[in-house]
Amino acid sequence: MPPRARESPPLSRRAMPCFRFAGWEREQGKEGGEERQGPARSQSARSNSSISGSECCSLNVSSEIGGESFGRYRQLSLSQRPDTLRVFTFQELKSATRSFSRALMIGEGGFGCVYRGTIRSTLEPRRSLDVAIKQLGRKGLQGQKEWVTEVNFLGVVDHPNLVKLIGYCAEDDERGVQLLLVYEFMPHGSLADHLSTRSPRPVSWGMRLRVALDTARGLKYLHEDSEFKIIFRDLKPSNILLDENWNAKLSDFGLARLGPQEGSHVSTAVVGTIGYAAPEYIHTGRLSSKNDIWSFGVVLYELLTGRRPLDRNRPRGEQNLVEWVKPYSSDAKKFETIMDPRLEGKYSLKSAARLASLANKCLVRHARHRPKMSEVLEMVQKIVDSSDLGTPEHPLINHSKELASDEKKRKGLNLKRRIADIKAGEGRWFTWQKWTPKLVRTQ
Template sequence: MAASATVSGGAMPDLTHRTSFLGLKLYTLLLILVLMVVTTVLLILLCVRRSSKKRKMRVKHSSGAIPLVSKEIVEVNTLELKIEEVEEEDPKKKETKLEESPSVESPNIGWGRWYSLRELETATQGFAEGNVIGEGGYGIVYRGNLLDGSVVAVKNLLNNKGQAEKEFKVEVEAIGKVRHKNLVGLVGYCAEGAQRMLVYEYVDNGTLEQWLHGEVGPVSPLTWDIRMTIAVGTAKGLAYLHEGLEPKVVHRDVKSSNILLDKKWNAKVSDFGLAKLLGPEKSYVTTRVMGTFGYVSPEYASTGMLNEGSDVYSFGILLMELITGRSPIDYSRPPGEMNLVDWFKGMVANRRGDELVDPLIDIQPSQRSLKRALLVCLRCIDLDVSKRPKMGQIVHMLEADDFPFRSEHRTNREKDPVHSKAAAPSKIPYPTRHVEPIDKSSWR
């Protein structure tokens, strides 16, 4: 009776008692049940965590985490560019590639809009030949009309041995976030499969090259004042790249065909496919020599050492082109005039600067304005890179009312007993310093 009362009163069961389930003892069966419950809970938690992580990755991908922009470009000897991963703890040691097929869940990301290939095909009428507005070694540019009514320029990059991918990365790095009135704006991108396309704002008045060297009639519409406005606008755009950004951007292909003009003759620097980024701790970057013959600085052509001084030299050639209306290299000219730099220096040294002005300019410039432009050219193409002015200084020189070197020139003449007042030239006081000839071998 006592034993019966104890069991009915709720005493603990005998855990060593064998059950009818496989003959297992009660405590063994209870342990198995507990382990099963714990395992089930852990599996549920793991599935929930994985699902949450995938959702976060999708949100991050559609919110503009790509394309990835590097903060620093180290010295390299190839055109390959390293693009950092934004959220890595040590970004200097990480490298990632732009995704082959970016998400189209959200069309607006980062610095522009992701366009689908179908959108751009529609905008350009299937990339019709009639919409071609430019063509170069790295791609074809089409005029496009988007569904919202806006007009754009679509650059379809040619996939020559991966060059399209390289140029795509460079453009995104260099001007993805840049907004300046003298730089062509990058509106968006397209990356589907092997296709790489860049969508720019449309500039509606052609290139400087077309207006300088095309068939414009007996009188050029580019007056002297318009040409100086174009020069100042180009200089301001380059000054922003060199001095207003961190890291600075070296364009590396400054030339007349890369200067676009709007209806008011405002200049916009375009085509950043060869650009290089230069961090604050680097005075130059060593890279493969690229650019256009006639515009490339001698020191870069011979050593591959690139910095903003190379752009300054190219701008000096561009300014000569504006003044004279001649191409940097013109084999149709007499032997002494084929190379614009050599001919230009010789004319200035012989005090024949008036003869340098493009004969298609109807109204000749003032002596002061011409003198200022000529000497800016000479400063820009100085063979000593350290003596070339910065682009910001060039803007000031071209915009200054008074000639910036007047007082300096007079001081030098007063100190030099050889140059007396009686010996002063009757016309423009051209620079008297020795100008060394260009080493033509470095241009090959």
């Protein structure tokens, strides 16, 4: 569950079902339901309140923290923790959330609960910072694996369009191990909140273009600019958060995966959110950076249309967004038919058509013909530059600059060591055991 604000009742749309099988048809008749598939039987449906992909999907990466052994904190090896992250005590985070008060809860899902909290700045103890605190539920190994994955990845990446992980807590108490993550607070919630029909204020056209640009920047960093390639694997509006200045940032790295060399792929069990995963990944389990490109194309059409990728409440011919837009996106006379009516015509038709053309390039069936993320970013940048965009919203007070400055000063030389550890697959802090990829059974 990504950290987000709860200044009003949740606005997010019904969470998309997560999957470990080929095709969304197996979910027919389970409106809004969620089902986990895999070696174990599917578990009971979870809450419909903004559950992210990493909260209800299985990550086929095993940590050295095994099923039974994970239950005790003393078996976690934290001696080589990265300098970039703060280590919190459970009591600190309990105090920060007023004993995890439900009044401060800003999200709830399969992972556990997310609370808004307040912590002290390490450089200026008299100053407080708003944060989002995610507490792992003590049921299920899956959330524990994703907790490890988020710490491993977010402990080394650093980009303005990625949500910052401030620190973590892994501590024993009388009830067992307590695992928590502390993120920067994102007061404007997720893109899914604002695209929802329940949002009192729909996203403006200028804001949609800015979100597309910020998202492309974040993905480009992960694919091409970071020290090692990362495949995000769960791109969707609920994982795109908006800070106090309406900058979009990718969140929830529980399903992230180290990527292969350019032009190659790795085979994994299929995980993700129905409607966003690339077809070749669903049917073969072959994972590459081009899977994220497909997901980005789906998100672009969500920005254009305001519709979810799969919506069974619509007529049969309109339930699948990607299929529905095909006859309209290439016909200039019909193109306006697909545009979000909540925009009330307040958009540039030329820019919208160009964005749809880019989405179509990302949604090419053959992965090798999709553009790289750097090419996608360049095209989005040109669309934004050619558009006259005003200020999308009045920004709130900015705390993120202080937080970024605070945390930046904490970075040490062990960053490259951590990167080398992850590349080698033998991180000395949190390590992953060797595991055998499993292909999904296609229908």
